[in-house]
Each structure stands twice: as structure tokens, then as C-alpha cells.
Amino acid sequence: MPNERNQQNLSALRDTLKAVETFYVVDYQGLTAGQLSKLRQDIRDKGGQMIVAKNTLIHLALEGQQGDFSDILAGPSAIVLADQDPAGIAKALSDTAKGNDKGIPTMKGGIVEGNRVDVAVIERLASLGSKESLQAELVGVLSSHLSNFVGLLEAYQAKLSEGGAPEAAAQE
Structure with missing residues (x-):
């Protein structure tokens, strides 16, 4: 029979996963305490959260909501919630992996x-x-195109006012 603590952890994990649309499953084994602490801080800075849980709890939490992840839940696993900035958190994970010899954390999969x-x-x-x-890049691209469009409109307006004045005089 499952103990009460695991049932509470499972319930909390299910509730947390219901509230997010993006998360990653990673293997963190091999990181030192300092590296893990820095990774957690980098993730928090990007608006995310890292949750370390038993694979059985992760599997049960995801089972009813997000599908079957049993194929990637081997070895120590953590779930990294990335609802605000999925690319930024993926970059933080990747940078940490590149920053050590072992390439840890290792990404296993996720939901985006x-x-x-x-x-x-x-x-x-x-x-x-x-x-x-x-x-910011999108706004820059759009503003440059809009600026070009406004320039074209002003050029046509100037051309019309130059060309339109003689016609008005001929009608009088």
C-alpha cells in the first residue's frame, strides 16, 4: 500500500503538471551540489522550476495527463517546468551540459x-x-517593414500632390 507522503507528492506533482504546458525530463545524475544549485538558480531566473522526483511518481503523474513517458524514465530523473520561456530554459540546460565534461544534465524528452x-x-x-x-527581433523586422511602407505612402502622396495640382488648375 502506498504511503501517505508519496500520495501527497503524487497529488502535488499532478497539480503542478496540470498547470504548465511545457516541461522537460532530464537526467541530472553526476552534477555536483554546486552545479545543481547553479542550474536550479539559472532555471528560476528564467521563470522555471526543477522538480526532482522518483520515476514511479513522475510516471504516475504523467500517465493520465500527458501520455506515457515510461520509455524515457530510466535512471535519476527531474522535471524542469518551462512555461514562461521554454527556449531560455532549454538553453540554460544546454549551457550547463556544455559547461561540464560529462554533458550533464542529459535531456530525455518533454512536452512543449x-x-x-x-x-x-x-x-x-x-x-x-x-x-x-x-x-524583440520580430518587432524590429515589423517596424522596418512598416517604416518602408510609410515611406512609400509618403512618396506616392508627394507624387499625387505634384501631379494633382495642374489638373485642378485646368478644370477651373
């Missing part, structure tokens, strides 16, 4: 905006900039 993804998709997300930098 409600869709299950594999490691390749998470790595592509990590290569993108943060959500804010991507939004």
Missing part, C-alpha cells in the same frame, strides 16, 4: 506547448534566443 517532443526538438529550442529576444 502540449505536444510531446524528443531531444532533437529541445536542442533546437536551446539554439534559439530567449522569448524576449525573439519578440
Whole structure:
């Protein structure tokens, strides 16, 4: 019979996972306490959270909501919640892995905006900039196009006012 503490942890984990659309499952084994602490801080700075739980609890929590993750739940696992900035948190995980000899944490898979993804998709997300930098790029591109459009309109307006004045004089 399951103990009360595990039932409470399972309930809390299910509630947490219901509230987010994006999370990653990672293997963190091999990180020193300092590296793990820094990784948790980097994730928190990006608006995420790292939850270490037993694979059985993770499997049960995901079973009814997000599908079957039993294929990737081997060895120590942690769930990294990334609802605010999925690319930024994927980058923080990737940077930490590149920053040590063992390549840890190792990404196993996850859910991005409600869709299950594999490691390749998470790595592509990590290569993108943060959500804010991507939004800033989009605003820059849109503003340059709008600026060009306004310039064209002003040029046509000037052309029309130059060409329209003689016609008005001829009608009088």
C-alpha cells in the first residue's frame, strides 16, 4: 500500500503538471551540489522550476495527463517546468551540459506547448534566443517593414500632390 507522503507528492506533482504546458525530463545524475544549485538558480531566473522526483511518481503523474513517458524514465530523473520561456530554459540546460565534461544534465524528452517532443526538438529550442529576444527581433523586422511602407505612402502622396495640382488648375 502506498504511503501517505508519496500520495501527497503524487497529488502535488499532478497539480503542478496540470498547470504548465511545457516541461522537460532530464537526467541530472553526476552534477555536483554546486552545479545543481547553479542550474536550479539559472532555471528560476528564467521563470522555471526543477522538480526532482522518483520515476514511479513522475510516471504516475504523467500517465493520465500527458501520455506515457515510461520509455524515457530510466535512471535519476527531474522535471524542469518551462512555461514562461521554454527556449531560455532549454538553453540554460544546454549551457550547463556544455559547461561540464560529462554533458550533464542529459535531456530525455518533454512536452512543449502540449505536444510531446524528443531531444532533437529541445536542442533546437536551446539554439534559439530567449522569448524576449525573439519578440524583440520580430518587432524590429515589423517596424522596418512598416517604416518602408510609410515611406512609400509618403512618396506616392508627394507624387499625387505634384501631379494633382495642374489638373485642378485646368478644370477651373
